[in-house]
Amino acid sequence: MAHFHQKTLFVNLALVLFILTYVYRLVSTRIEVFGISTRPVGANSTGCYRFGQDIPEIQGCESIQVDPRTGLAYLACGNRSARQKWLIPSKKRSAAKADPSDSVLVMDGNDNIQVLRLVELDHTSNKLVPYTQEFRVHGFDIYWDTLDPTELTFMFVNHQRTGDGISIFQHKIGTRFLRHIKTVKSPLLYAANDVVATSRSTFYATNDMRSTNKLMRMIEILFGMPWGHIVYYGHEKMLTTAASGISYPNGIARSADGNTIYVAASSEPSINIFRPRPDGSLELMGKTVFGNFVPDNISVDTATGQLLVSGFLNTFEMFRYNREALSGSTTARPASSIRRLRPLPNPSDGFAVENVLSVGSSLLPSTTMATLQNQGRGVQRILLGSVMADHIAICRTRSQPANNEAQLAR
Numbered sequence: 051m052a053h054f055h056q057k058t059l060f061v062n063l064a065l066v067l068f069i070l071t072y073v074y075r076l077v078s079t080r081i082e083v084f085g086i087s088t089r090p091v092g093a094n095s096t097g098c099y100r101f102g103q104d105i106p107e108i109q110g111c112e113s114i115q116v117d118p119r120t121g122l123a124y125l126a127c128g129n130r131s132a133r134q135k136w137l138i139p140s141k142k143r144s145a146a147k148a149d150p151s152d153s154v155l156v157m158d159g160n161d162n163i164q165v166l167r168l169v170e171l172d173h174t175s176n177k178l179v180p181y182t183q184e185f186r187v188h189g190f191d192i193y194w195d196t197l198d199p200t201e202l203t204f205m206f207v208n209h210q211r212t213g214d215g216i217s218i219f220q221h222k223i224g225t226r227f228l229r230h231i232k233t234v235k236s237p238l239l240y241a242a243n244d245v246v247a248t249s250r251s252t253f254y255a256t257n258d259m260r261s262t263n264k265l266m267r268m269i270e271i272l273f274g275m276p277w278g279h280i281v282y283y284g285h286e287k288m289l290t291t292a293a294s295g296i297s298y299p300n301g302i303a304r305s306a307d308g309n310t311i312y313v314a315a316s317s318e319p320s321i322n323i324f325r326p327r328p329d330g331s332l333e334l335m336g337k338t339v340f341g342n343f344v345p346d347n348i349s350v351d352t353a354t355g356q357l358l359v360s361g362f363l364n365t366f367e368m369f370r371y372n373r374e375a376l377s378g379s380t381t382a383r384p385a386s387s388i389r390r391l392r393p394l395p396n397p398s399d400g401f402a403v404e405n406v407l408s409v410g411s412s413l414l415p416s417t418t419m420a421t422l423q424n425q426g427r428g429v430q431r432i433l434l435g436s437v438m439a440d441h442i443a444i445c446r447t448r449s450q451p452a453n454n455e456a457q458l459a460r
Contacts, residue, residue, distance in 0.1 A: 098413055098434075098445035107153045107165055112437035113244075114419050115192045117202065118352045120223060121159050121424045123433055124166075126187040126206065128152035130376060130438055136186060136209040152187045154204070154228060157433075159425040161444075166221070170230040181230050184210040185217070189244030189301065189347065191253070203250045204228055207242045214242040216255055216283070236289040238281050244347065246302045246311065253283050254292060254311060254332075256299035271298065274317035282330035293324060293332040301347035305355060310335075310393075312357060314345035321345055321359060323397045338400035343387055349421035357391040357401070358432070360420040363408070368416045375415070375438040385410055386417035388432065407445060409434065414443040 102108030111127040132149035154166045168181035188207035200223045208217040215235040219228040243258040260277035261267045270277055279294035280302070297317035304311050311324040311332060320339040324332035345361040362368045367384040374380035386409040391401035409417045419435035434443040 097447070098407070098409075098443055100413065100441045101161065101444050102163075103441040105163060107155055108163070108442060109440045110152075110437055111155075111435040111439075111442050112187070112418050113189050113347060114349075114421050114433050114435045114442070115190065116349075116421050116423050116433070117192060117194070117223075118424065119194070119199070121426075122223070123157045123421070123423050124192060124204075125155040125157060125435065125442070126152065126190050127155060128187055130440070132186065133437060134372070134376070136188070151185045154187075159423060159431075164226060167227040168219070168230065169227045178227070178229065183217070183230075183233065184208070184212075186210060188242065189256075191245050191247045191303075193247035193250060195250070200224070203247060205245045205247045205253055207245050207255065208233060209242075214239050216242070216245055216253060218251070234283055234289070236281075238289045238291065241278075243300055244302045246304050248304065248308060248326075249285075251283075252285060254302055254304075255281050255283070256302050256313065257281060258298050258300055258316075271317060274298070276318075278315075280313065280324075280332060282332075284330045290330060292326075292330055293334065296322070300345065301359075303348040303350050303357070305350060305393075306352040310397075312348050312350070314348055314359065314361075316344050316346065319344045319361070321348070321357070321391060321401065323393070323400070325397075335397035336400050338391070338403065343389070346417075347419045349419070351422055355393060357393075358406070358420045358422060359389050359391055360417050360434070361387055361389065362416075363387055367411075371411070371416050372438045382415070383411045384416045386414075388417070388420045388434070406447075407432070409443070414441070415439055417443070 107127055109127060110130045110133045111125045113126045114123055116123045129150045156164050156166055169178040170181050172179045186209040188209060190206040193203040202221045204219040204221055206217045208215050213235055215233040217233040218231045220231055221228045241257045241259045243256045245253050245255040247253050258278050259267055259270045261270055274297045276295045276297045278296045278299040280292045280299055281289045282292040283289050297315045299313050300316040301314040311326060313322045315322055320337045322337045323335045325335050327333055343361045344365050345359050347360055349358045363385040367382045371380055371382035371384045374382055387405060388407040390404045390406050393401055414434050414436050416436050416438050417434050418437045421433050422430050423433055424430055430447050432445040432447055
């Protein structure tokens with residue numbers, strides 16, 4: 051009997067030791083991921099400046115897309131108070147129409163800004179009239195092809211009170227309006243974050259979390275639960291699950307040839323490399339996992355194939371800033387990093403990674419997007435967006451050669 055008790059005690063102690071070891075490793079990893087006690091140091095940000103604080107429409111510009119053929123940048127911006135209602139898990143979405151609608155802006159290389167009007171076809175009069183639906187933008191993408199090089203297709207994640215959807219618009223370059231084509235909704239699209247167009251009518255979109263309950267959403271974020279997934283909308287005009295088991299799938303982008311899909315898994319944190327199958331499902335080919343860098347949105351330099359990824363260095367400070375940004379008295383100091391990722395020849399090896407910028411809160415708090423804008427003669431600049439700032443930031447740089455040497459991420 052004594053031998054039995056000793057054996058039971060040993061098993062129980064071993065079980066407790068295993069649990070404590072697991073919890074210690076989990077907590078240590080999450081502390082590193084969220085950058086707790088991290089003191090980021092700025093790098094290469096001397097050529098950066100704020101822009102748009104005196105332009106009412108430039109606030110909450112979470113995502114920016116650039117047409118590399120024209121150099122025109124398109125910004126999806128919105129009222130910061132309205133943004134808080136879908137950005138923060140503890141907030142309820144607006145039940146009133148008092149919040150101003152979000153805006154889409156176009157900006158050239160000389161900082162000239164125009165607001166694009168949203169319109170839709172009135173089938174009774176067969177005339178274009180102001181867009182009548184809610185417009186609460188999160189991520190978005192632009193698409194063009196050779197059928198009509200002067201026409202762009204816009205796809206927006208639209209957080210409407212009736213549910214998330216992907217709103218598709220057409221735009222003629224040089225005009226001042228976007229014409230609504232349709233909005234795609236489905237029970238599979240319930241926590242939409244970002245979208246990437248694969249044609250004028252097809253796309254992939256990320257659902258960042260499985261839960262809609264406030265407490266469970268916080269648990270998913272804090273513990274990095276792999277409960278998010280990617281959906282595909284194909285020519286059959288129906289949504290299917292393309293990939294699952296992802297820890298907070300966030301930004302999504304495609305390579306210039308369309309043969310690769312890149313996804314930021316913010317809670318892992320990593321950038322994943324997927325290959326589309328003929329049925330639209332995605333095959334994971336490789337990834338690069340980071341330490342205290344939580345990736346958000348992704349842009350692709352079509353000239354080099356390299357990625358520009360924005361991410362957070364002290365994520366808890368970002369959470370706090372997003373909650374307190376409108377109070378006027380926040381002490382949160384979120385810091386971000388912009389990293390250039392060069393795909394390696396073998397996708398299973400991931401990327402070579404270079405730190406391009408470290409962005410402090412004084413320049414642009416809670417930076418969510420970085421994308422290149424060509425100004426001609428080999429001169430480029432990086433446009434930075436933020437979901438809760440009242441401005442954007444612009445950093446001057448020079449074009450990078452395709453074979454740019456970079457440090458291999460570990």
